[in-house]
Amino acid sequence: MGDMLANVLVNVASDYYNLEKKVQNLKRKVELLSCQESDMVARLREEELHPGKRRKSVVKYWLSEVVSKQKEFESLEAKVNQNSPISRVTLAKRADEMIEEVTGLLDQGIFSEGVVLDFSETIEEKFVTVEWRGQAFKENLEKVRMSLLGNEVSSIGIYGMGGVGKTTLAQCIYNELKNETSFCSNIFWFTVSQDLNIPKLQNDIGKALNLDLSGEDDKHKRAAKLGWALERKKRFVLILDDVWTPFLLQRIGISPSLHGFKMIVISRSLEVCRNMECQKYLKVEVLSNEEAWKLFMNKLSYVNRLPPKVEEIAREVVKKCAGLPLAIITMAGSLRGVIDIYDWRDALEDLKESCVGQDVMEDEVFPILLCSFNRLRDPMLKRCFLYCSLYPEDHGILRHELISNFISEGLMEKRRSRQAYLDQGHKILNKLENVCLLERCETLQELGVKMHDLIRDVALKITKDDYMVKAGLQLKEIPEEQEWKEGLVKVSLMWNRIEGISRVTSPKCPKLSTLILRSNPLKLVLDSFFLQMRGLHVLNLSHTEIEYLPSSISNLAELNALLLSRCYKLMFVPPLGNLKALKELDISNTVIKEIPQGVESLTNLKCLDTIGSRIVKISSGILQGLSLLQRVTLPRLMTIPIEEVTGLKQLEEIQGKFGNVHDFNIFMKSQPRDGQLNIYNIQIGESFPYLYGIGLGKMITFGIDSLKKGERGTDEITLPRNIERVHFYRCGLCSCLFDDIQQLNNAIELKHCYVGNEVGIEFIVRLSFEKELTVEEEQQSRLMPLHYLESLCLENLPNFIGLIWWEVAPTVAPVPHGHFSHLRSLTISYCRKIKKLLPRSLVQNLYNLEELSVNSCAKMEEIIGDDESDGGLSAESNTNITLPRLKFLQLINLLELKSICKGTIICHSIVGIRMKSITKVRKVPLFLLPLNGQPSPPPSLKDIKLWEKDKGWWESLEWDQPNANSVLHPFLDYVWNARMLQS
Known part of the structure; x- marks a missing residue:
């Protein structure tokens, strides 16, 4: 027992006095281990440059x-330096243990069997993607693949609404790129x-690159390490899915200018793609009807066709999914194996009755689409988006109409001017389009927007307690009284067949702020109907x-x-x-004969629309008292x-008629200098109704005798500088319009x-240049309105002899390059001189013509024809003339016409030609492209319509190219009615 105790004491004494020596021994081994670690990291870097090489798990460990061990040694050394007598023995024992552990690591670090595994011969990791691919899907896949393989585009943004298939497309792109050797599988x-979460994203990228960032807290060093690792990859593709918030790539360690770097950003928002500095954008659209049906049948897993009755119902189910792949796949999955027609009917009815449909649709589709709404953040954007659901399903809405409604409803942030409201409205619609909550559509009048059917269903689901929307359902009666809940805020019954409101006495809706009954054949509304709607802000009874x-x-x-x-x-x-409180009163296009009683006291009124009514006079003082008016149409x-x-x-928009130029000038001079009319359609004097009825724009019409000498006095006409359209009709113009x-x-x-109908007009513009223009003079000419003019229509001008009058001797006098360079349409009719x-x-x-x-x-x-200055002797008289954008050429009733052009007209964009009674012309100088040694028609040509009586003239024409007549023969259409030439 005594010997054991003595040995213990000796060991303790040895540990106590030899601690520093043991620590020095450990330090040498740790330093040797660090050198071995450096060699290992360098070896790994070299090995991992080769495709398919991955470090072994044992090497990672x-x-x-x-x-x-490096961190443990640093801690041990720090404690030893504290020189605490109590812990010296404990520290010495720990030093002995660490010496053994570090020695083991030194022996293990040789790795004679290699440090990496070769996966180049194994199957690459790929996504399991859809088997069914429609034509649009294949086209999008190819577009992205080719862009990434090329050198012009390094980043692509793929965007579209939730559930439309963006991620599926990107997964297929990922798989395709894995097969491309040019990226060395660095996808x-x-x-x-x-x-x-930037740190998490860095960690994820680091793991993919076998780079451990867990021990690095400094964000700049983390980014630098990632950037260095990516740079060594030479060529790689980074796919970022489900991006909602844009960020700088430099924050995670990626330089966009890095050679060989390619990126795909997948988002619901075009704005996100733009802010991520994508060079190209691809919107994933919903499926066409046929592709939607094919996808549905593919996911339904039917080997044979559905029974006819069931197929009819199934097509209705697919139609309700509105081309959204997620909805189609979800519905197909819920109906897989269903055979009984009663179950199919019930499924369809469930879709029709509820906002989103069956529970499975609501569980799968609704949350995804709802995310887009929740991410709007801005309450104003949410309000405007939800308002769009008041319109019927699949209904195109004019942008200006929608923005006017936003203003009427008070949905936007306050602005001082109406123009500022309009600008804000367009910005809102652009944002809603960019995040794919609204779709752009073409209407008959202008660009519009509409809601995808399922997006609208989501909006209705959100507003189910506040809105009652029964728009476009062909209702003949208004809803039953129990449907008019007390908490309703907005009610839309537009686009129905309701003829009268008599059944419901007075719905109790104290919170109701908006009631839309427009576009109904409504004839009668009982007086009691509005008694319990005292909070109403907007009442729309239009149409x-x-x-x-x-x-x-x-x-x-x-x-x-009140609309x-x-x-x-x-x-x-x-x-x-x-x-x-009334701010807007619209009684346009009614048969009302007088301004309604009491309007003069509506001091908050900002918009008064009476155009198209029967009102012929406004009593004195009515408009004078409405000082806040921003818009007036009369x-x-x-x-x-x-x-x-x-x-x-405060006036910004006006439509109406002034009696003479003098009154018009007074009005223009009364406008604030720092302000300007933004929208106007002003007529001076009498004119044709169709010229007045073109609509609001930036337009002025000078009517009958309004510019006649003696009528306008000596006043100069005060035109707005921003005028876009001007009409002159029998107003009394002199010889040159711009003079x-x-x-x-x-x-x-x-x-x-x-x-x-101007008797005096002879020319449009007078030019007096006697020499070629200098660069400065050329630039100055581009400031003239003729540079920006897009359409010029001249009708019934008996003394008109030319567009330009030259005040020069017969020397070179070229037309300045700026003149008429934006002209797209030129029409000359009934100008007999x-x-x-x-x-x-x-x-x-x-x-641009x-x-x-x-x-x-x-x-x-x-x-x-030739220029006046060359006397017809120019050497270029018979050279070719190019009109690169000319689509329609019409030459009608030109009995003295001898030449269309000396030489040949090259216009590969021509779509239609109309000719009648030009029988003195011997040649139609249309150049036909040679194909395989033979002339071929212009690729865009659709038809050549000729007067039936001119058939012999056409067949006798001379052609510069052989077989030209036979080449054009399939496009000929002889008509007997002059109106048919206009179609």
Whole structure:
């Protein structure tokens, strides 16, 4: 026992006195281990440059143990330096243990069997993707693949609504790129998700690169290490899925300019793709009807066709899915194996009755689409989005109409001017389009938007307690009284077949702020109907057949907007003096004959629309008191009393008729200098109704005798600088348009000009250049309105002889390059003196011309002729002329026309040619492209319509190219009715 105790004491003493020696021994071994670690890391870097090489798990473990022992030694050494007598023995024992552990790591670090595994011969990791691929899917796949393989595009943004198949497309792209040897299998996929976490994303990328970042807290060093690792990959593709919030790639360690770097960003938002600096964008659209059906049948797993009755129902089910792949796959999965027709009917009925449909649809589809709404963040965007659900399913909505409704409803942030509201509205719609909650669509009038059916279902689900929407359902009666819940905020019954409101006495809806009954054949509304709707802010009865408004409307004290446009039978509106909150009154296109009683006291009124009504006079003082008016439209039957509008300092939009130029000038001079009319359609004097009825824009029409000498006095005409469209109709113009109206020379935004029935007009513009222009003079000419003019229509001008009058001697006088260079449409009709339409030097400017129409000009001899200055002796008289965008050429009733052009006209974009009674022309100078040694028709040509009586003339024409007549023969269409030439 004593010997044992003695040995223990000796060992303790040895540990106590030899601690420093043991620590020094351990330090040498740790330093040797660090050197071995450096060699190992260098070896791994070299090995992993080769495709398919991955470090062994045992190597990963060894490296982690080395790091661990290094940290432990640093801790041990620090404690030894504290020189605590109590712990010296314990520390010495730990030093002995670590010496053994480090020695083991040194022996293990040789790795004679190698440090990496070779996976180059094994199957690459790939996504399990869909087997069914429609045509659009295949086209998108190929577009992205080719872009990534090329050198021009390094980053692509793939966007579209939730559930449309963006991720599926990207997974297929991932698999395709795995087969491409050019990227050495360096295809990396990372899901970002809604809550962007840069450190986590760095860690994920680090793991894919076998780079351990767990021990590095400094964000800059983490990014530097990642950047270094990626740079060594030479060529790689980074796919970022489900990106909701844009971020700088440099934050995670990626330089976009890195050679060989390619990136795909997948998002629901175009804005996110833009902010991620993608160079190319691809929107994934919903499926076509046929592709939707094929996908449904594929997922339904039916070997044979469905029974006819079941197929009919199934197609209705697919239609309700509105082309959204996620919805189609979900519905197909829920109906897989269902045979009984009763089950199919029930499924369809369930879809029709509920917002989203069966539980499986609600569980799978609704949450995904709801995410897009929740991510809007901005309450204003949410309000405007939900408002769109008040329209019928699959209904295109005009942008300007929707924005006007946003203003009426007070959905947007407050702005000082109406133009600012309009700008804000367009910004909102653009954002909703960019995140794929709205779709852009073409309407008959202008660009519009619409909601995808399932997106609309989501909106209705969100608003089910606040909105009652029964729009476009062909209802003949308004909903039953029990459906009018007390908590309703908005009710839309638009686009139905409701003829009268008599069944429901008075719905109790104290919170109701919006009631939309527009586009119904509504004739009658009971007076009691509005009694319990005292909180109503917007009442829309537009496009109905109502004749009289109920008197109870006079008591809707909180009403902001009363919309009665296109109530073509409306004759009477009750007194409105109590509606002190009213900001918008629209009685346009009604048969109302007087401004409603009490309007003069509506001091908050900002919009008053009466155009198209029967009002012929406004009583003195009515408009003067409405100082906040921003928009006024007045019927053409009345002349604007100048004293009524000169005090309207907030006016931004006006449509109406001034009696003469003097009153118009007074009005223009009364406008604030720092402000400017943004939208206007002003007529001066009398004119044709169709010229007045074009609609709001930036347009002024000078009517009968309004510019006649003696009528306008000595005043210069005060035109708005932003005028875009100007019409002259029998107004009394003199010989040269731009001389007569000097202010046109400052109208650099002028795009459309019409001149009709003017006896005095001879030219459009006078040029007096006697030498070629300098660069400065050329640039100055581009500031003239003729540079921006897009359409010019000249009709019934008996003394008109040419577009340009030259005030020079017969020397070189070229048309300045800026003149008419934006012209897209040129129409000349019933101008009986003009002999030559276009001088050759002018044609070189017409590279944007799309339509050229010349009709009934009795003395017209040439369409394109020589310049006046060369006397017809130019060496270039017979050279080719190119009109690269010309689509339609119409030459009608030109009995003296001898030449269309000396030489040949090259216009590969031509779509249609119309010719009648030009029988003195011996050659149609259309150049036909040679194909295999033979002339071929222009690729865009659809038809050549000729007057039936001119068949012999056509067949006798001379052609520069052999077989030209036979080549064009399939396109000939002989017509006997002059109207058919216009189609």
